[in-house]
Amino acid sequence: MQAVKIADGIYWIGANIHTEDLFEGIWPIPKGVALNSYIVKGDKIAIIELVREWAGAHHILLESMKSIPVDVKDIDYIILNHLEPDHTGFTYMLHKLAPNAEIIATPKGAELVDGFYEIKNNVKTVKTGDTLDLGRGKEFMFAEIPNVHWPETMVTYEKSTKTLFSSDAFGAYGVHKGSIFDDETPDDHKPYWEEEMLRYYANIVAMFSTSVLKAIDALKDIEIKTIAPSHGLVWRGKPEVVVKKYIRYANYNQDYAEPEICVVWGSMYGNTGAMLSSILKGIASENVPVKIYRVPNDDPSFILGDVYKSAGLIIGTPTYEYEMFPPMKYLLDLLKKKRMRFKKVLFFGSYGWSGGAQKDFDELSNNMKWDILEPVVFRGYPTSEIQKKGEDLAAELARQVKEIPTKIKDEDY
Ligand SMILES: Cc1cc2nc3c(=O)[nH]c(=O)nc-3n(C[C@H](O)[C@H](O)[C@H](O)COP(=O)(O)O)c2cc1C
Ligand SMILES: [Fe+2]
Ligand SMILES: [Fe+2]
Structure with a gap:
């Protein structure tokens, strides 16, 4: 699997999962699901969101990384926006493969890094407004978006490319069908994405609709060129479309749909x-x-x-x-x-x-x-x-x- 360049120094290295397993052990995914993971390269190298070891996802991730090329042992930061194991199952192994990497999460996220993976050292906590400079113009800013979908969730924003790594927010079920990007999605794939996005929202996110609307409001002053969620399409053509879709979904349980x-x-x-x-x-x-x-x-x-x-x-x-x-x-x-x-x-x-x-x-x-x-x-x-x-x-x-x-x-x- 080849990495996909999203912007200068930013790459998608996710895995498209086809499996008989149920998502979260409960929801069927007959059309699969994408576990999106990203590499950001400055002088330092960061990986944002991981995968779980599922249908070969960890292997795909390491192979894609090589194609950039990035050597796994050179990773400096592992940024975990959200600790649910679909994005963090690989943490324990990656920590061994990239022994110098610092794990970055919110304080509640750090507790879960310990709880799930027994990792206490080299974990740095961040809160809303904190920044991290990777060098060569790449700089992150973090913002907590609690309860979208778990209490520890945050987003990571890369300032120079205006890319928002939004975690589960703006995600969808479904694998990519030829392209990871919204602006390369053929019209006849759009009903597929609408269906998979709505079902994902109803299954996973609906309970947290108030938090979704709060998060969207909190992020409204940040200029966003690309939304890179942890599942589904990467929205670089019209990121505002997915934001409006999520506002529509979130309102389905605030009033009649x-x-x-x-x-x-x-x-x-x-x-x-x-x-x-x-x-x-x-x-x-x-x-x-x-x-x-x-x-x-x-x-x-x-x-x-x-x-x-x-x-x-x-x-x-x-x-x-x-x-x-x-x-x-x-x-x-x-x-x-x-x-x-x-x-x-x-x-x-x-x-x-x-x-x-x-x-x-x-x-x-x-x-x-x-x-x-x-x-x-x-x-x-x-x-x-x-x-x-x-x-x-x-x-x-x-x-x-x-x-x-x-x-x-x-x-x-
Ligand atoms: C396992 C079982 C439990 C039932 N429990 C009740 C009950 O507690 N109270 C009641 O009024 N009818 C009870 N019934 C009767 C059904 O509600 C009734 O046969 C109804 O017409 C079934 O509708 P259905 O054909 O759509 O399944 C029960 C029937 C079965 C088979
Ligand atoms: Fe999640
Ligand atoms: Fe997820």
């Missing part, structure tokens, strides 16, 4: 499922875009992406041992954890004896700022009157959703 509906249903014996066509008929009558998922058949990672983006949410679940169907309960728990707030919601489901799913749903959806229509719960199979009620309420939800203004106004890149 897009005028679309996501239907998520589960059913053991088809009674709850029998309502689905009436629900979809109601939505179709108002011509509102809809995504449909079934639990547990569809993976929550993908469901989260579309629930997050949609202002409308319809949940269909039977009662299972006095509560919701377990895979739906798990999904609701994730929606709560990821703060998927401000939705127009309809609930439906079948029960056999005394029910319970709806009560469970009401408890789990408490404090979510959801606007919930009258529920459609029924014993056994839905009668034609119940089906009509479901259709009418779904149409009512669709009408409410249609009134929400569209937020997607991305510039092209």
